[in-house]
Every structure is written in structure tokens, then in C-alpha cells.
Amino acid sequence: MERTPDVTIVGGGPAGSALAVLLGRQGVTVVLYEKAHHPRLKPCGEGLLPHGVAALRQIAGIPDVPHVKGLRFVAGTVSADVDFPDDGLVVRRDRFDAWLFELAGGTPNVDARPGTAYRPGPTGLLVGADGCHSMFHRQLPGKVASPRRAGLSSHVVGLTGLGDRVEVFFHDDGELYVAPTGGGEALVSALFDYRHFRRDGITYLLNKTAWLRGRLSDLEFTTPVLAAAPLGLYVPRIVDRSQRLLLVGDAAGTPDPITAGGLALALAATRIAADAIVTGAFDEYERRRLEMGRTANRLGRLILWLGRTERRAEWVLRRLAWGVEPLLNLALRRSQVSGSGPFDFVRPKLGRETNDAQDGLWASGSVAADTRRLDLRRPPSDSRS
Numbered sequence: 001m002e003r004t005p006d007v008t009i010v011g012g013g014p015a016g017s018a019l020a021v022l023l024g025r026q027g028v029t030v031v032l033y034e035k036a037h038h039p040r041l042k043p044c045g046e047g048l049l050p051h052g053v054a055a056l057r058q059i060a061g062i063p064d065v066p067h068v069k070g071l072r073f074v075a076g077t078v079s080a081d082v083d084f085p086d087d088g089l090v091v092r093r094d095r096f097d098a099w100l101f102e103l104a105g106g107t108p109n110v111d112a113r114p115g116t117a118y119r120p121g122p123t124g125l126l127v128g129a130d131g132c133h134s135m136f137h138r139q140l141p142g143k144v145a146s147p148r149r150a151g152l153s154s155h156v157v158g159l160t161g162l163g164d165r166v167e168v169f170f171h172d173d174g175e176l177y178v179a180p181t182g183g184g185e186a187l188v189s190a191l192f193d194y195r196h197f198r199r200d201g202i203t204y205l206l207n208k209t210a211w212l213r214g215r216l217s218d219l220e221f222t223t224p225v226l227a228a229a230p231l232g233l234y235v236p237r238i239v240d241r242s243q244r245l246l247l248v249g250d251a252a253g254t255p256d257p258i259t260a261g262g263l264a265l266a267l268a269a270t271r272i273a274a275d276a277i278v279t280g281a282f283d284e285y286e287r288r289r290l291e292m293g294r295t296a297n298r299l300g301r302l303i304l305w306l307g308r309t310e311r312r313a314e315w316v317l318r319r320l321a322w323g324v325e326p327l328l329n330l331a332l333r334r335s336q337v338s339g340s341g342p343f344d345f346v347r348p349k350l351g352r353e354t355n356d357a358q359d360g361l362w363a364s365g366s367v368a369a370d371t372r373r374l375d376l377r378r379p380p381s382d383s384r385s
């Protein structure tokens with residue numbers, strides 16, 4: 001008969017795999033279920049903020065992926081650059097998740113089971129690491145962020161001028177996010193309010209972004225366009241002692257992707273979760289993880305409010321760029337796990353102005369709404385679908 005492990009982890013994404021590595025190394029026996037086979041794509045902006053990099057370094061080391069030195073916010077004709085004190089990373093999720101899962105599978109005491117959906121049985125402590133549509137939200141329910149938002153992501157070649165920054169472009173109807181994934185390829189992600197969502201959102205926003213106009217040449221999608229909705233989730237209770245259940249990663253709540261902070265939050269908090277599992281300090285894990293999540297959510301709401309219209313975002317970048325540094329500094333310092341060092345942004349540098357002329361969704365709203373794969377490899381168009 002199969003021995004019951006100390007811990008059963010459901011979900012072999014970054015949170016589940018990282019937790020398995022940390023526990024296995026400490027002699028805790030773990031079964032790690034992952035229903036998909038890696039490598040698999042995942043809708044994501046693929047940016048890992050520096051506090052996530054610090055956590056990753058301790059958990060797994062740093063993979064060979066592009067480093068970014070900061071962010072560039074662009075609205076209308078104005079841009080503001082914000083440098084990180086330490087590098088961020090751009091992690092193509094198919095490769096990154098496969099790499100971490102493989103590391104988990106090779107860790108002593110970890111039995112990783114790819115292509116195996118979890119079915120209830122003898123588990124020991126149960127950890128829900130199964131993402132924002134977690135099956136465990138039946139026991140520990142979540143609240144979807146309002147207004148409802150949806151996101152698209154894909155990869156392209158033919159977008160020139162990719163530097164060592166993640167670029168965020170604000171528009172009236174959504175935000176476009178561009179990150180270099182290496183070899184001339186870029187991650188592109190488009191985020192929308194439900195009422196503005198369109199299936200061709202990536203090509204629509206790419207074409208709409210005057211700043212990028214001279215940089216698009218023979219644009220080609222290299223991966224299918226993936227969609228995710230709704231974005232942003234708050235889970236008020238993430239530990240259920242009576243059921244011996246604990247949530248990590250997106251299952252424990254996730255900020256709007258405009259913060260580019262979901263992965264960093266997942267990895268940083270995983271270290272606290274591992275300590276809690278080993279020492280029994282579950283209340284401490286719940287308290288700290290919820291506080292980290294609230295901070296990230298506040299940052300997300302603020303960025304979305306400041307960027308609600310392109311005009312407002314442009315005004316903010318022109319007049320209040322000096323405030324970007326303390327704001328992000330505060331939010332990210334609070335998101336940090338103590339002991340991983342100070343996190344200071346340097347003062348943003350205002351970009352020069354360009355002379356360019358400016359020119360029915362799956363709205364269940366429930367936590368169980370599905371991620372869908374859309375094949376949108378079609379030419380750019382301005383017509384709404």
C-alpha cells in the first residue's frame with residue numbers, strides 16, 4: 001500500500017514546484033500533482049520583479065533568461081523610466097515552469113506526478129497551489145476584483161527596439177505590456193476591462209501605440225494567443241486547520257497583472273509557507289501572506305486608477321513622475337519577505353517627448369471561470385470582434 005506523504009501539493013506551477021523544493025530539502029515527504037504536462041504555455045506577462053528574483057535565487061538559483069533593469073511607463077507622448085535596484089527577469093512560462101517542476105521532481109523526498117490531476121485521497125497536509133481557479137475555493141472562497149478584467153498574452157517576433165526594460169503602455173481601453181524574452185522575441189500582453197475586451201486586443205493595442213509605430217516590422221506571433229479572466233482575486237482565509245488545508249500562489253489570491261507581481265508574490269510567500277509547514281506556524285503564514293496580498297492589491301488599484309484614461313496617465317507621468325519612485329518603493333518593500341534585503345527604486349527619468357501624431361465575454365465572474373486558448377494569429381485589424 002502507498003504511504004501517505006507528509007504533504008500533498010495540488011498544482012505544479014511556480015508556487016507548487018517551489019514549495020515542493022523547499023519542503024523536500026528539509027526532509028518533508030511530498031507528492032506534487034500537476035494535471036498538465038510541462039512545458040505548457042500560461043497566460044502571463046512573464047516579468048519577475050526583483051523581490052521575486054531574490055526568492056527564486058534562494059529556492060532554485062537563477063535560470064539563463066533575459067534580465068531587465070527596470071520599467072518604462074508610456075502614455076500618449078510621455079514616458080517615465082524606473083530603474084530597479086537589482087535586476088528583474090523575464091521568464092517564458094513554458095520553459096520556466098518546466099524548469100522549476102523538473103527541479104522539484106529531482107529534489108529528495110519529492111514525488112512529482114506530471115499529467116496527473118489530483119483526486120481526493122489520503123494526503124497528509126493538503127496544499128492548494130492550483131492557481132486562481134482553485135478547486136479549494138469551495139472550502140476557502142475568494143472574491144474576484146472589481147471591475148472585472150481580462151487579459152491576453154502571446155509572443156511575437158518583428159518588434160524591434162527591445163531593450164532591457166519592460167514597457168507598459170496606457171490606453172483608454174486597456175494596457176499593453178511588452179517584455180523581451182530573448183533571441184529577438186517579445187512577450188506581449190494586453191489587459192482590459194470586460195467592457196473594452198476584444199479578441200484581437202494585442203494587435204489592436206500594438207497598432208494603437210504611436211510609440212511603437214516605427215518598431216513593428218513583419219510582426220509574427222510565435223505562440224498562440226492565450227486568454228485569462230477574471231483577473232485579480234482576494235481570498236480572505238487561506239488556512240483551514242480543521243481540513244488541514246493551506247493555499248499558496250494564485251490560489252491564495254493574486255493582484256491585477258498590471259502590478260507584474262503575481263509570480264514574485266507566489267515565490268516570496270512560498271518561503272513563508274514552507275517555514276509554516278515545518279514549524280506549524282500557520283497563523284503567521286496566513287497573516288503575512290494576506291498582508292503581502294493586500295499591499296499588492298492596493299498598488300494594482302492605484303496604478304489602474306492613475307491610468308484609467310490615457311490622458312490621466314499622461315498627465316501623471318508628466319507632472320508626478322517624481323512620485324513613482326516612493327510609491328513603488330513603499331509597495332514593494334512591504335511585499336518583501338524580511339531578511340531578503342532592502343528594495344529601493346532609483347528616481348525615475350522622464351523620457352523625451354516624441355513628435356509623433358497621436359492619433360460578451362465569458363463573464364461568469366466566478367472564481368471557477370476558465371482560462372481559454374484563442375487562436376488569434378490573424379492580421380492586425382481595427383474592427384471590433
Ligand SMILES: Cc1cc2nc3c(=O)[nH]c(=O)nc-3n(C[C@H](O)[C@H](O)[C@H](O)COP(=O)(O)OP(=O)(O)OC[C@H]3O[C@@H](n4cnc5c(N)ncnc54)[C@H](O)[C@@H]3O)c2cc1C
Pocket residue numbers: 010011012013014015016033034035036042043044045046047048049116117118129130131132135151152153189228231248249250251254257259260261262263264265266
Ligand atoms: C494576463 C496575465 C498577465 C500576468 N503577468 C504577470 C507578470 O508580468 N508578472 C507576474 O509576476 N505575474 C503575472 N501574472 C500572474 C502570474 O501568472 C501568476 O501569479 C502565477 O502564474 C501564479 O503561479 P501559481 O503557481 O500560483 O499558479 P499557476 O501558474 O496558475 O499554476 C497552477 C498549476 O496548477 C495546475 N492544476 C490546476 N488544477 C489542478 C489539479 N486539479 N490537479 C493537478 N494540477 C492542477 C495547473 O495545471 C497549473 O500548472 C499574470 C497573469 C495573467 C493572467
